[in-house]
Amino acid sequence: xxxxxxDQNKISPNLVFFLIHAVQVGVGILGxxxxxxxxxxxxxxxxxxxxxxxxxxxxxxxxxxxxxxxGDLIEIHRTAxxxxxGNILSVLFLIYYFMMALAVLRTYIEVVQVWxxxxxxxxxxxxxxxxxxxxxxxxxxxxVTGIAFMGVxxxxxxxxxxVFPLRYADFGDLLPIFSHAPIDILAGVKSTTLSYLGFTTxxxxxxxINDKRKSHIWAQLGFQFTTILYLLVAVVTFAFFSxxxxxxxxxxxxxxxxxxxxxxxxxxxxxxxxxxxxxxxxNVCISVWAFSRGLKRVFHMQQYTGLKISIIALFILMLPFKxxxxxxxxxxxxxxxxxxxxxxxxPCLAVVYHVVRKVRDKxxx
Amino acid sequence: MKRKWLIPIVILLLFLSGCGxxxxxxxxxxxxxxVGYDKGEDGKLIGTVSIPIYNPDFSINTEQYxxxxxxxxxxxxxxxxxxxxxxxSGKLLVALYSKELAREGLADLLDNLRRDPSIAANVYLxxxxxxxxxxxxxxxxxxxxxxxxxxxxxxNIKTESLPKTNLHLFLNDYLEEGKDPFLPIIxxxxxxxxxxxxxxxxxxxxxxxxxxxxxxxxxxxxxxFKNASYTLKFKKDAYVFIQNLKSKRKVEVxxxxxxxxxxxxxxxNGIIKEYNRTKxxxxxxxxxxxxxxxxxxxxxxxxxxxxxQELGVDSFGIGEKxxxxxxxxxxxxxxxxxxxLDIKVSVKVDIQESGVTK
Numbered sequence: 001x002x003x004x005x006x007d008q009n010k011i012s013p014n015l016v017f018f019l020i021h022a023v024q025v026g027v028g029i030l031g032x033x034x035x036x037x038x039x040x041x042x043x044x045x046x047x048x049x050x051x052x053x054x055x056x057x058x059x060x061x062x063x064x065x066x067x068x069x070x071g072d073l074i075e076i077h078r079t080a081x082x083x084x085x086g087n088i089l090s091v092l093f094l095i096y097y098f099m100m101a102l103a104v105l106r107t108y109i110e111v112v113q114v115w116x117x118x119x120x121x122x123x124x125x126x127x128x129x130x131x132x133x134x135x136x137x138x139x140x141x142x143x144v145t146g147i148a149f150m151g152v153x154x155x156x157x158x159x160x161x162x163v164f165p166l167r168y169a170d171f172g173d174l175l176p177i178f179s180h181a182p183i184d185i186l187a188g189v190k191s192t193t194l195s196y197l198g199f200t201t202x203x204x205x206x207x208x209i210n211d212k213r214k215s216h217i218w219a220q221l222g223f224q225f226t227t228i229l230y231l232l233v234a235v236v237t238f239a240f241f242s243x244x245x246x247x248x249x250x251x252x253x254x255x256x257x258x259x260x261x262x263x264x265x266x267x268x269x270x271x272x273x274x275x276x277x278x279x280x281x282x283n284v285c286i287s288v289w290a291f292s293r294g295l296k297r298v299f300h301m302q303q304y305t306g307l308k309i310s311i312i313a314l315f316i317l318m319l320p321f322k323x324x325x326x327x328x329x330x331x332x333x334x335x336x337x338x339x340x341x342x343x344x345x346x347p348c349l350a351v352v353y354h355v356v357r358k359v360r361d362k363x364x365x
Numbered sequence: 366m367k368r369k370w371l372i373p374i375v376i377l378l379l380f381l382s383g384c385g386x387x388x389x390x391x392x393x394x395x396x397x398x399x400v401g402y403d404k405g406e407d408g409k410l411i412g413t414v415s416i417p418i419y420n421p422d423f424s425i426n427t428e429q430y431x432x433x434x435x436x437x438x439x440x441x442x443x444x445x446x447x448x449x450x451x452x453x454s455g456k457l458l459v460a461l462y463s464k465e466l467a468r469e470g471l472a473d474l475l476d477n478l479r480r481d482p483s484i485a486a487n488v489y490l491x492x493x494x495x496x497x498x499x500x501x502x503x504x505x506x507x508x509x510x511x512x513x514x515x516x517x518x519x520x521n522i523k524t525e526s527l528p529k530t531n532l533h534l535f536l537n538d539y540l541e542e543g544k545d546p547f548l549p550i551i552x553x554x555x556x557x558x559x560x561x562x563x564x565x566x567x568x569x570x571x572x573x574x575x576x577x578x579x580x581x582x583x584x585x586x587x588x589x590f591k592n593a594s595y596t597l598k599f600k601k602d603a604y605v606f607i608q609n610l611k612s613k614r615k616v617e618v619x620x621x622x623x624x625x626x627x628x629x630x631x632x633x634n635g636i637i638k639e640y641n642r643t644k645x646x647x648x649x650x651x652x653x654x655x656x657x658x659x660x661x662x663x664x665x666x667x668x669x670x671x672x673x674q675e676l677g678v679d680s681f682g683i684g685e686k687x688x689x690x691x692x693x694x695x696x697x698x699x700x701x702x703x704x705x706l707d708i709k710v711s712v713k714v715d716i717q718e719s720g721v722t723k
Contacts, residue, residue: 114482115482128375131374131375132375134371135371135372135375138371168533168534168537172685172686172689173689175689175690176689176690176691176692179692240537241537242536242537242538242540242541242542242544243540243541243542244540244541244542245536245537245540245541248540254482255486258485258486258487258533259485259486259487259533261487266455266456266485267455267483267485269482
């Protein structure tokens with residue numbers, strides 16, 4: 001069934017580029033190199049490419065459902081599985097959005113704690129940050145999109161810092177190519193998932209896009225921009241670190257900031273990490289928006305109420321994750337769940353949905 | 366109505382978030398620029414830190430603190446007790462280690478530098494020939510010791526007599542399969558400090574030193590360089606000084622019968638800057654100089670490689686190159702075959718200009 005949205009709340013199709021890209025690049029890019037190299041060694045850049053191709057197919061599948069339904073995930077679930085089961089599945093999916101926001105924010109606070117302020121307690125920082133998130137998400141999807149745009153464009157200058165590690169890079173490290181079995185490279189794809197996650201929020205904000213058919217290409221472009229960025233970062237990281245060194249570096253991207261030398265700034269990490277807040281902000285906002293929108297659609301509550309619930313829940317659930325192990329575990333869970341959601345659940349859902357639609361359309365005709 | 370509250374609260378939160386943390390003001394802390402470690406009694410470390418004190422009349426004093434402990438940070442705590450302001454290591458420029466400590470392995474000591482996010486990746490490391498504390502006890506010029514030592518090393522890297530080195534590169538070589546790191550060795554002379562040797566490492570253990578004069582050869586064999594100089598004894602009493610030497614290294618690996626055959630190709634080109642016997646001329650003098658230089662560099666380079674092979678030290682990353690061409694490379698196998706490998710050096714010198722005179 002079609003989901004109706006006021007025209008004044010809609011966003012233009014090209015902005016989907018920023019929504020997709022902003023929600024993907026978060027904390028994953030700070031440390032994904034180590035995880036993928038663990039599995040596929042220095043052939044792991046192939047895994048990054050494969051994940052790019054895989055994601056592109058998933059976006060195509062999502063569009064095939066969304067364009068047909070002209071609605072959102074909740075509506076698709078209801079069509080495919082009926083009201084009750086559909087709603088239950090929707091709620092599970094919403095929890096996954098929520099966990100994404102939780103993992104990103106908690107990991108970022110950890111980075112700030114380790115790299116900048118060891119005495120920082122989670123409480124005040126999370127309070128301030130979530131206040132800002134509340135303010136933005138309360139403004140609706142158009143405000144969130146604006147923040148996404150800002151969160152992509154402003155920190156873009158960080159790409160330039162890739163020049164500094166290049167001076168110490170030895171691209172011979174990547175040789176010999178294909179020294180790992182295909183199965184290892186596929187395992188590497190699984191490990192990249194965390195950094196690619198989040199674009200499934202498309203399933204929630206789709207009804208808000210003007211000219212939906214046109215937005216497909218922008219979604220694909222946004223995704224491929226992420227792939228290129230990751231590929232660049234992965235290749236430079238592999239050339240910069242030796243294997244063993246990378247295996248013991250928790251945040252290779254941040255460690256590469258340490259080699260940056262500029263006459264006017266002694267330590268670039270501080271600037272890099274502070275700028276990173278701008279990358280994290282839209283990331284959390286989009287996930288929280290998707291979660292609260294989902295609550296509204298499933299439980300017919302006010303979106304403000306849903307938003308309040310999600311902010312308070314984020315705040316409380318952040319507290320049990322106290323150390324590196326716990327946070328790493330959280331990220332692993334989100335990554336594993338995300339992997340199966342992307343490559344197993346969504347294709348299955350698409351099959352069920354299209355079959356049900358075909359049968360129903362035949363019936364009605 | 367709700368929104369009215371929201372904005373001031375958010376603004377307040379953003380500003381207040383700066384309050385919770387301990388603020389470090391530059392006048393209230395001591396910036397450590399050099400740390401040095403000697404071997405102490407029963408497994409303890411003697412740690413020395415050097416701190417610049419900037420006086421109001423723009424002169425600089427250097428303060429030293431020394432103490433003994435098992436751990437680097439335990440040491441730091443003890444040193445803090447001596448200092449009037451808290452010691453902060455974010456500005457660390459140079460870390461020095463005594464030869465004894467380097468012989469026992471630096472990995473555990475470097476772990477501290479690596480683990481601490483406030484320490485830069487381009488900190489210089491060096492081994493001290495002699496007592497580290499003694500070297501650090503003196504102020505060598507009107508600059509702070511840290512700046513003095515880091516400029517000493519930096520300058521030698523820029524003039525291509527010392528291969529590029531810093532904390533990151535040391536760790537990179539140490540943790541690379543098929544490559545061993547090196548460090549410069551410095552020594553206290555009467556009023557100054559000098560780089561005297563290059564220390565070769567096997568893993569993280571210092572093994573032997575080679576003369577610093579071989580630094581040129583060492584650099585050429587471990588990578589490319591751009592702006593070196595070389596003095597060649599051309600004929601009896603006839604010397605040529607060649608400048609702006611650029612070098613490209615290429616390692617060729619062949620496997621004719623399972624055993625790798627390695628040729629290191631060095632391509633050099635440069636400009637003649639000085640020639641002290643202008644009367645000694647010949648027909649193809651430039652070609653003769655090239656030939657002579659090729660021969661000389663080849664002999665010296667092969668000598669250096671053989672020495673490394675005897676020590677079982679792979680400072681030039683030849684194992685790394687072999688690994689990049691083979692999928693079945695293993696570290697153990699490489700270490701057994703490396704000392705007996707036949708490694709050839711082939712040198713090609715091209716002198717492009719001879720200045721503005723003929």
